[in-house]
Amino acid sequence: MLFLVLNLMKIIQVIPTYNEAQNLPTLISELFALHIPDHHILVVDDNSPDGTGKIAEGLLAAYPGQLAVLHRAGKAGLSKAYIHGFRHALADGADVIGMMDADLSHPPSRLPDLLAALSHADVVIGSRYVSGGGVDADWPIWRKGLSWFGNAYARAILGLPIRDTTGGYRLWRRSALEAIPFEDSRSNGYVFIVELAYQAKLAGLTFAEVPIYFAERTHGTSKMSLRIQIEAATRVWQLRRYYRKHQ
Numbered sequence: 310m311l312f313l314v315l316n317l318m319k320i321i322q323v324i325p326t327y328n329e330a331q332n333l334p335t336l337i338s339e340l341f342a343l344h345i346p347d348h349h350i351l352v353v354d355d356n357s358p359d360g361t362g363k364i365a366e367g368l369l370a371a372y373p374g375q376l377a378v379l380h381r382a383g384k385a386g387l388s389k390a391y392i393h394g395f396r397h398a399l400a401d402g403a404d405v406i407g408m409m410d411a412d413l414s415h416p417p418s419r420l421p422d423l424l425a426a427l428s429h430a431d432v433v434i435g436s437r438y439v440s441g442g443g444v445d446a447d448w449p450i451w452r453k454g455l456s457w458f459g460n461a462y463a464r465a466i467l468g469l470p471i472r473d474t475t476g477g478y479r480l481w482r483r484s485a486l487e488a489i490p491f492e493d494s495r496s497n498g499y500v501f502i503v504e505l506a507y508q509a510k511l512a513g514l515t516f517a518e519v520p521i522y523f524a525e526r527t528h529g530t531s532k533m534s535l536r537i538q539i540e541a542a543t544r545v546w547q548l549r550r551y552y553r554k555h556q
Contacts (some may be wrong), residue, residue, distance in 0.1 A: 318347065318404035318405050319347045319349070319401075319402055319403050319404045319405070320345065320347060320348045320349065320403065320404070320405040320406075320407065320424070321349045321350075321351050321398040321401060321403040321405070321406055321407065322340065322348070322349065322350045322351065322407035322409055323351050323353060323391060323394035323395065323397075323398055323406060323407060323408060323409075324336070324350060324351065324352050324353065324394075324409050324410075324411050325353045325354075325355070325387060325390035325391060325394065325411065326352055326353065326354045326355070326357060326361045326362070326365070326411045327354070327355045327357050327361070327384055328357045328358060328359045328361060329357065329359075329361050329411040329412060330357065330359040330360050330361045330364050332411055332412050332413050333352070333361055333364060333365060333368075333411055334364060334368060335413060336409075336411055336413055336417065337350060337368060337372070337376065339417040339418075340417045340420065341372060341375065342417075343417065343418075343420060343421060345420070345421065345424070348375065349374075349375050349376070349377065349401075349403075350372075350375065350376050350377070351377050351378075351379065351394055351397060351398060352365040352376070352377070352378045352379070352411075353379045353381065353390045353391075353393055353394040354378065354379070354380055354381065355381045355383060355384040355385060355390060356380065356381060356382060356383050356384070361411075362378065362380050365378045366378055377397075379393060379394065379397060381393065386497040386498060386501075387497065387498055387499065387501055387502075388494055388496055388497045388498070388501035389497070391408065391491075391501065392491060392492055392494070395486060395491060395492075396492070399483065399486065399487070403483060404482070404483050405424070405427065405480055405481065405482060405483065406480070406481045406483065406486055407420075407479070407480050407481075408477055408478065408479040408480075408481075408502075409477070409478055410477055410478070413524070414523050414524055414525065415435060415477070415478040415521065415523070416435075416521055416522060416524070419435055419478075419519060419521050422519050423435055423478070423480050423519050424480065426480075426517040426519050427480055427482060427517075429515075429517060430515045430516055430517035431481070431482050431484070431485035431488075431509070431514040431515045431516070432479060432480070432481055432482070432485050432506075432509050432514055432515070432516050432517075433479065433480040433516070433517045433518070433519060434471055434473055434476050434478065434479050434506075434516065434517070434518045434519070435473075435476060435478030435479070435518075435519055435520075435521040436471070436472055436473035436476055436518035436519060436520055436521060437456075437473050437476060437520075437521060437522075437523045438457070438460055438472035438473045439472050439473070439518045439519075439520050440520065441520030442473070442520035442521055442522065442523075443520075443522050443523070444456060444522075444523045445522075445523060445524050445525040447525060448525065456475075459474075459475060460472065460473060460474050460475055462545065463475065463503050463545050466545045466546060466549055467503070467506075467507045467510070467545060467548065467549055468510070469503075469506055469507065469510055470510065470516060471506060471516050471518055472518055473518060474502075474503050474506055475499060475502055475503055476502070476521075476523075477499075477502050478521060479505075485509065485512075485514050488509075488512045488514060489505070489508040489509055489511075489512050489514075490508060491505060491508065494508070495547075495548070495551060496544060496548070500544040500545070500548070503544075503545060503548070504548055507548055507549075507552065508552075511552060511556070
């Protein structure tokens, strides 16, 4: 049934990487093990010191025509990596463009359900905050509370019609991504994820959320910090002012 819904659409999963050498081979293996038709992965590596880019190149022969790697000169931020990847995916004829973290926090097993939800939405989000979703059970209370508050805060300030405003596990119809000015995004880092959702809302796009369990990474170092989350909260107000001024 899923394959009928997909109608042989070309899917390109954009995965930014920085020091994910221990996680990337497992992630790629698990994604391709799903055997989704016309499914491709685009790794966008920011010259990772741990050799993630070289590891990705080494996997090309195992997945001919399905895996591609873009190398950037250095660490320039999540937004720049995604914008670069989006441009490439659109130019390569993608009908569906995916977003996904490389640290295995976003479960590959949920991808078929996210794809199926595209039958009735422009943007699909793998959501921690709808019924059936959740965050790592071992997270301390303060971290769970901060994550929940950050989502509720952004949702309230920007009027977003979704529960998981900061979740980076997403699928976009080509027409949806082309309908928003993602290349003009004013954010870097994780608030970029919020800005994309806000752009989609302002463009009148429709959303669907599919529950996921967000597990803590077991390898590598998290890029998230308290400073980043506080900065994101202040940036939400700046986004609202900017887009209201330029509507």
